[in-house]
Amino acid sequence: MRNQDVSQWKVAVLGAGSMGQCIAQFMAMNNHEVFLYNRTPANLEKALVQIESNLQTLVSLRQVKMEDIPKIRGRIVGSSDLKSSVEQADIVIENLAEVEEVKKKVFGQLDEYCSEDVILSSDTSTMNIFEFLEVSHPERLVITHFFNPAHVMPLVELVRGPETSDEVVRVTRQFLEHTGKQVALLNKCIPGFILNRITLSVFREAAHIVEAGVATPEDIDKAITSTFGPRYTFEGPFGLSDFAGIDIYERLATLLPPVLCSDTECPELLHRMVEEGKLGVKSGEGFYRYDDEKAARRNRDTKIMKMLAAIQEVNKG
Numbered sequence: 379m380r381n382q383d384v385s386q387w388k389v390a391v392l393g394a395g396s397m398g399q400c401i402a403q404f405m406a407m408n409n410h411e412v413f414l415y416n417r418t419p420a421n422l423e424k425a426l427v428q429i430e431s432n433l434q435t436l437v438s439l440r441q442v443k444m445e446d447i448p449k450i451r452g453r454i455v456g457s458s459d460l461k462s463s464v465e466q467a468d469i470v471i472e473n474l475a476e477v478e479e480v481k482k483k484v485f486g487q488l489d490e491y492c493s494e495d496v497i498l499s500s501d502t503s504t505m506n507i508f509e510f511l512e513v514s515h516p517e518r519l520v521i522t523h524f525f526n527p528a529h530v531m532p533l534v535e536l537v538r539g540p541e542t543s544d545e546v547v548r549v550t551r552q553f554l555e556h557t558g559k560q561v562a563l564l565n566k567c568i569p570g571f572i573l574n575r576i577t578l579s580v581f582r583e584a585a586h587i588v589e590a591g592v593a594t595p596e597d598i599d600k601a602i603t604s605t606f607g608p609r610y611t612f613e614g615p616f617g618l619s620d621f622a623g624i625d626i627y628e629r630l631a632t633l634l635p636p637v638l639c640s641d642t643e644c645p646e647l648l649h650r651m652v653e654e655g656k657l658g659v660k661s662g663e664g665f666y667r668y669d670d671e672k673a674a675r676r677n678r679d680t681k682i683m684k685m686l687a688a689i690q691e692v693n694k695g
Contacts, residue, residue, distance in 0.1 A: 384553040390464040393473035396526060397524060402429065405453075406451070435680065464496075469497040472488075472499065481507060482512075488513070498519050534560070536564070611689045
Protein backbone atom coordinates (compact mmCIF):
# COMPACT_ATOMS: atom_id res chain seq x y z
CA MET A 379 0.00 0.00 0.00
CA ARG A 380 1.41 3.39 -0.97
CA ASN A 381 2.46 5.45 2.05
CA GLN A 382 -0.11 8.20 2.71
CA ASP A 383 2.64 10.47 4.05
CA VAL A 384 4.39 11.89 0.97
CA SER A 385 7.34 13.00 3.11
CA GLN A 386 8.14 9.32 3.64
CA TRP A 387 7.88 8.22 0.02
CA LYS A 388 10.60 6.05 -1.43
CA VAL A 389 11.56 7.00 -4.97
CA ALA A 390 12.83 4.82 -7.80
CA VAL A 391 14.64 6.73 -10.55
CA LEU A 392 15.22 4.77 -13.74
CA GLY A 393 18.18 5.91 -15.82
CA ALA A 394 21.35 7.48 -14.43
CA GLY A 395 22.00 9.95 -17.23
CA SER A 396 22.25 13.69 -16.63
CA MET A 397 18.55 14.04 -15.73
CA GLY A 398 18.20 10.84 -13.73
CA GLN A 399 21.24 11.49 -11.56
CA CYS A 400 20.08 15.03 -10.80
CA ILE A 401 16.56 13.88 -9.89
CA ALA A 402 18.00 11.18 -7.64
CA GLN A 403 20.27 13.74 -5.97
CA PHE A 404 17.40 16.19 -5.51
CA MET A 405 15.16 13.58 -3.89
CA ALA A 406 17.97 12.46 -1.58
CA MET A 407 18.63 16.07 -0.61
CA ASN A 408 14.99 16.24 0.44
CA ASN A 409 15.31 13.23 2.76
CA HIS A 410 13.85 10.60 0.44
CA GLU A 411 15.32 7.14 0.09
CA VAL A 412 16.20 6.76 -3.59
CA PHE A 413 16.81 3.69 -5.72
CA LEU A 414 18.78 4.73 -8.80
CA TYR A 415 18.63 2.16 -11.59
CA ASN A 416 20.87 1.96 -14.63
CA ARG A 417 21.31 -1.06 -16.88
CA THR A 418 25.07 -0.44 -17.22
CA PRO A 419 27.01 -0.59 -13.91
CA ALA A 420 29.86 1.57 -15.28
CA ASN A 421 27.47 4.41 -16.16
CA LEU A 422 25.81 4.06 -12.79
CA GLU A 423 29.18 4.54 -11.09
CA LYS A 424 29.87 7.64 -13.23
CA ALA A 425 26.52 9.05 -12.14
CA LEU A 426 27.33 8.59 -8.47
CA VAL A 427 30.66 10.36 -8.99
CA GLN A 428 28.87 13.26 -10.73
CA ILE A 429 26.37 13.50 -7.87
CA GLU A 430 29.30 13.87 -5.49
CA SER A 431 30.68 16.68 -7.68
CA ASN A 432 27.28 18.41 -7.79
CA LEU A 433 27.07 18.29 -4.01
CA GLN A 434 30.53 19.83 -3.68
CA THR A 435 29.37 22.71 -5.89
CA LEU A 436 26.38 23.22 -3.61
CA VAL A 437 28.73 23.27 -0.62
CA SER A 438 30.79 26.03 -2.26
CA LEU A 439 27.56 28.04 -2.62
CA ARG A 440 26.62 27.33 1.01
CA GLN A 441 23.44 25.54 -0.05
CA VAL A 442 24.57 22.22 1.41
CA LYS A 443 26.77 21.57 4.43
CA MET A 444 29.85 19.42 3.95
CA GLU A 445 28.85 17.18 6.84
CA ASP A 446 25.49 16.47 5.14
CA ILE A 447 27.03 14.98 1.98
CA PRO A 448 27.53 11.45 3.42
CA LYS A 449 23.90 11.42 4.62
CA ILE A 450 22.61 12.53 1.21
CA ARG A 451 24.76 10.00 -0.62
CA GLY A 452 23.68 7.33 1.86
CA ARG A 453 20.06 7.78 0.79
CA ILE A 454 20.89 6.80 -2.80
CA VAL A 455 21.13 3.08 -3.56
CA GLY A 456 22.46 2.32 -7.03
CA SER A 457 21.54 -0.90 -8.80
CA SER A 458 21.47 -2.53 -12.23
CA ASP A 459 18.60 -4.80 -11.22
CA LEU A 460 15.25 -3.27 -12.15
CA LYS A 461 13.05 -5.39 -9.91
CA SER A 462 15.00 -4.68 -6.72
CA SER A 463 15.11 -0.98 -7.65
CA VAL A 464 11.34 -0.56 -7.80
CA GLU A 465 9.82 -3.11 -5.41
CA GLN A 466 9.89 -0.72 -2.42
CA ALA A 467 9.02 2.48 -4.32
CA ASP A 468 5.96 4.67 -3.79
CA ILE A 469 6.66 6.48 -7.07
CA VAL A 470 8.79 5.52 -10.07
CA ILE A 471 10.33 8.25 -12.25
CA GLU A 472 11.52 6.93 -15.61
CA ASN A 473 14.34 8.74 -17.45
CA LEU A 474 15.31 6.23 -20.11
CA ALA A 475 15.85 6.76 -23.84
CA GLU A 476 13.14 8.60 -25.76
CA VAL A 477 12.39 5.45 -27.73
CA GLU A 478 8.89 4.01 -27.76
CA GLU A 479 9.97 0.37 -27.62
CA VAL A 480 12.31 0.99 -24.68
CA LYS A 481 9.55 2.61 -22.66
CA LYS A 482 7.01 -0.08 -23.60
CA LYS A 483 9.34 -2.81 -22.37
CA VAL A 484 10.24 -1.10 -19.10
CA PHE A 485 6.69 -0.07 -18.18
CA GLY A 486 5.56 -3.60 -18.94
CA GLN A 487 8.09 -4.79 -16.36
CA LEU A 488 6.99 -2.10 -13.90
CA ASP A 489 3.42 -3.30 -14.28
CA GLU A 490 4.64 -6.72 -13.15
CA TYR A 491 7.00 -5.62 -10.37
CA CYS A 492 5.01 -2.77 -8.75
CA SER A 493 1.77 -2.97 -6.78
CA GLU A 494 -1.25 -1.30 -8.35
CA ASP A 495 -1.08 1.86 -6.23
CA VAL A 496 2.53 2.74 -7.07
CA ILE A 497 2.59 5.87 -9.21
CA LEU A 498 4.33 5.31 -12.53
CA SER A 499 5.71 8.49 -14.06
CA SER A 500 7.90 9.39 -17.00
CA ASP A 501 10.27 12.34 -17.29
CA THR A 502 9.80 12.41 -21.06
CA SER A 503 10.14 15.86 -22.58
CA THR A 504 8.50 15.14 -25.92
CA MET A 505 6.51 11.89 -26.03
CA ASN A 506 2.82 11.27 -25.44
CA ILE A 507 3.31 8.08 -23.45
CA PHE A 508 -0.44 7.73 -22.97
CA GLU A 509 -0.81 6.80 -26.64
CA PHE A 510 1.37 3.70 -26.48
CA LEU A 511 2.03 2.56 -22.91
CA GLU A 512 -0.17 -0.22 -21.60
CA VAL A 513 -0.37 -0.80 -17.85
CA SER A 514 -3.05 -2.66 -15.94
CA HIS A 515 -3.97 0.43 -13.90
CA PRO A 516 -3.61 3.44 -16.25
CA GLU A 517 -5.12 5.73 -13.63
CA ARG A 518 -1.69 5.79 -11.89
CA LEU A 519 0.24 6.83 -15.03
CA VAL A 520 1.52 10.44 -15.28
CA ILE A 521 4.29 12.53 -16.81
CA THR A 522 6.57 14.43 -14.44
CA HIS A 523 8.80 16.57 -16.67
CA PHE A 524 11.76 17.96 -14.72
CA PHE A 525 14.16 20.56 -16.10
CA ASN A 526 17.92 20.31 -16.32
CA PRO A 527 19.66 20.56 -13.88
CA ALA A 528 16.82 18.93 -11.98
CA HIS A 529 18.38 19.49 -8.54
CA VAL A 530 18.41 23.25 -9.25
CA MET A 531 15.51 24.20 -11.54
CA PRO A 532 12.35 24.70 -9.47
CA LEU A 533 9.68 23.66 -11.99
CA VAL A 534 8.10 20.32 -12.87
CA GLU A 535 5.45 20.01 -15.58
CA LEU A 536 2.84 17.51 -14.37
CA VAL A 537 0.88 16.05 -17.28
CA ARG A 538 -2.18 13.90 -16.82
CA GLY A 539 -3.36 11.31 -19.30
CA PRO A 540 -6.94 10.60 -20.36
CA GLU A 541 -7.27 7.92 -17.66
CA THR A 542 -5.12 9.46 -14.92
CA SER A 543 -7.19 9.76 -11.75
CA ASP A 544 -7.77 13.02 -9.90
CA GLU A 545 -6.35 11.37 -6.79
CA VAL A 546 -3.07 10.47 -8.53
CA VAL A 547 -2.75 14.02 -9.87
CA ARG A 548 -3.46 15.44 -6.42
CA VAL A 549 -1.04 13.24 -4.50
CA THR A 550 1.73 13.54 -7.12
CA ARG A 551 1.43 17.30 -7.00
CA GLN A 552 1.47 17.18 -3.21
CA PHE A 553 4.64 15.08 -3.28
CA LEU A 554 6.44 17.36 -5.74
CA GLU A 555 5.46 20.51 -3.84
CA HIS A 556 6.59 18.86 -0.61
CA THR A 557 10.09 18.59 -2.12
CA GLY A 558 10.01 22.31 -2.91
CA LYS A 559 9.17 22.07 -6.60
CA GLN A 560 6.72 24.39 -8.31
CA VAL A 561 4.22 22.47 -10.41
CA ALA A 562 2.66 23.50 -13.73
CA LEU A 563 -0.30 21.20 -14.39
CA LEU A 564 -1.37 20.23 -17.90
CA ASN A 565 -4.83 18.70 -18.05
CA LYS A 566 -4.08 17.30 -21.49
CA CYS A 567 -0.92 15.93 -23.09
CA ILE A 568 0.18 18.08 -26.03
CA PRO A 569 3.49 17.76 -27.95
CA GLY A 570 6.26 19.65 -26.14
CA PHE A 571 4.03 20.45 -23.14
CA ILE A 572 4.32 24.14 -22.13
CA LEU A 573 7.98 25.08 -21.97
CA ASN A 574 9.36 23.17 -24.95
CA ARG A 575 6.67 24.62 -27.20
CA ILE A 576 7.45 28.17 -26.13
CA THR A 577 11.22 27.57 -26.16
CA LEU A 578 11.16 26.21 -29.71
CA SER A 579 8.88 29.01 -30.89
CA VAL A 580 11.44 31.54 -29.68
CA PHE A 581 14.34 29.56 -31.14
CA ARG A 582 12.62 29.18 -34.52
CA GLU A 583 12.28 32.96 -34.87
CA ALA A 584 15.83 33.52 -33.58
CA ALA A 585 17.22 31.01 -36.10
CA HIS A 586 15.21 32.69 -38.87
CA ILE A 587 16.74 36.07 -38.00
CA VAL A 588 20.25 34.55 -38.07
CA GLU A 589 19.71 32.75 -41.38
CA ALA A 590 18.35 35.98 -42.92
CA GLY A 591 21.61 37.72 -42.01
CA VAL A 592 19.82 40.26 -39.83
CA ALA A 593 21.73 39.58 -36.57
CA THR A 594 24.26 37.15 -35.09
CA PRO A 595 23.50 34.54 -32.39
CA GLU A 596 25.59 36.63 -29.99
CA ASP A 597 23.51 39.78 -30.55
CA ILE A 598 20.22 37.88 -30.32
CA ASP A 599 21.33 36.34 -27.00
CA LYS A 600 22.37 39.80 -25.82
CA ALA A 601 19.00 41.27 -26.78
CA ILE A 602 17.09 38.58 -24.88
CA THR A 603 19.24 38.45 -21.74
CA SER A 604 19.16 42.26 -21.51
CA THR A 605 15.38 42.69 -21.85
CA PHE A 606 12.66 40.13 -21.27
CA GLY A 607 15.21 37.68 -19.86
CA PRO A 608 15.40 39.51 -16.52
CA ARG A 609 11.68 40.29 -16.58
CA TYR A 610 10.74 36.67 -17.15
CA THR A 611 12.37 35.79 -13.83
CA PHE A 612 9.40 37.26 -12.01
CA GLU A 613 6.63 37.65 -14.59
CA GLY A 614 5.50 35.46 -17.47
CA PRO A 615 4.18 36.54 -20.88
CA PHE A 616 0.72 37.31 -19.54
CA GLY A 617 2.00 39.36 -16.62
CA LEU A 618 4.40 41.17 -18.97
CA SER A 619 1.58 41.99 -21.40
CA ASP A 620 -0.41 43.58 -18.57
CA PHE A 621 2.41 46.06 -17.93
CA ALA A 622 3.16 46.68 -21.60
CA GLY A 623 -0.54 47.21 -22.30
CA ILE A 624 -2.98 44.76 -23.83
CA ASP A 625 -3.72 47.30 -26.58
CA ILE A 626 -0.01 47.37 -27.49
CA TYR A 627 0.06 43.58 -27.64
CA GLU A 628 -3.07 43.59 -29.79
CA ARG A 629 -1.35 45.91 -32.26
CA LEU A 630 1.83 43.79 -32.29
CA ALA A 631 -0.23 40.62 -32.76
CA THR A 632 -1.99 42.27 -35.70
CA LEU A 633 1.13 43.56 -37.46
CA LEU A 634 3.78 40.86 -36.84
CA PRO A 635 2.25 37.41 -37.53
CA PRO A 636 2.38 37.83 -41.34
CA VAL A 637 6.15 38.43 -41.21
CA LEU A 638 7.10 35.97 -38.46
CA CYS A 639 8.69 32.63 -39.31
CA SER A 640 6.02 29.98 -39.70
CA ASP A 641 8.20 27.11 -40.95
CA THR A 642 6.97 23.63 -40.12
CA GLU A 643 10.39 22.04 -40.66
CA CYS A 644 13.47 21.98 -38.44
CA PRO A 645 15.60 25.13 -39.02
CA GLU A 646 18.36 24.46 -41.53
CA LEU A 647 20.75 26.11 -39.09
CA LEU A 648 20.31 23.17 -36.69
CA HIS A 649 20.82 20.59 -39.43
CA ARG A 650 24.13 22.24 -40.37
CA MET A 651 25.32 22.37 -36.78
CA VAL A 652 24.59 18.66 -36.25
CA GLU A 653 26.30 17.71 -39.53
CA GLU A 654 29.40 19.64 -38.41
CA GLY A 655 29.39 17.91 -35.03
CA LYS A 656 28.77 21.17 -33.19
CA LEU A 657 26.41 19.81 -30.55
CA GLY A 658 27.00 22.36 -27.81
CA VAL A 659 28.71 21.90 -24.47
CA LYS A 660 28.93 18.10 -24.78
CA SER A 661 31.01 18.33 -27.99
CA GLY A 662 33.05 21.38 -26.98
CA GLU A 663 31.42 23.69 -29.51
CA GLY A 664 27.96 24.83 -30.49
CA PHE A 665 27.17 28.47 -31.13
CA TYR A 666 29.98 29.12 -28.62
CA ARG A 667 33.17 27.22 -27.69
CA TYR A 668 33.67 25.26 -24.46
CA ASP A 669 37.15 24.08 -23.50
CA ASP A 670 36.07 22.27 -20.34
CA GLU A 671 32.62 20.67 -20.26
CA LYS A 672 32.54 20.10 -16.50
CA ALA A 673 33.69 23.65 -15.78
CA ALA A 674 31.12 25.05 -18.21
CA ARG A 675 28.29 23.12 -16.62
CA ARG A 676 29.45 24.00 -13.11
CA ASN A 677 29.65 27.69 -14.05
CA ARG A 678 26.16 27.63 -15.59
CA ASP A 679 24.64 25.77 -12.63
CA THR A 680 26.24 28.26 -10.27
CA LYS A 681 24.76 31.19 -12.20
CA ILE A 682 21.31 29.58 -12.14
CA MET A 683 21.48 29.00 -8.38
CA LYS A 684 22.67 32.55 -7.71
CA MET A 685 19.91 33.93 -9.93
CA LEU A 686 17.26 31.83 -8.21
CA ALA A 687 18.46 33.08 -4.83
CA ALA A 688 18.27 36.66 -6.08
CA ILE A 689 14.78 36.09 -7.51
CA GLN A 690 13.57 34.72 -4.18
CA GLU A 691 14.91 37.84 -2.49
CA VAL A 692 13.18 40.12 -5.01
CA ASN A 693 9.89 38.25 -4.69
CA LYS A 694 9.91 38.62 -0.91
CA GLY A 695 9.02 42.24 -1.50
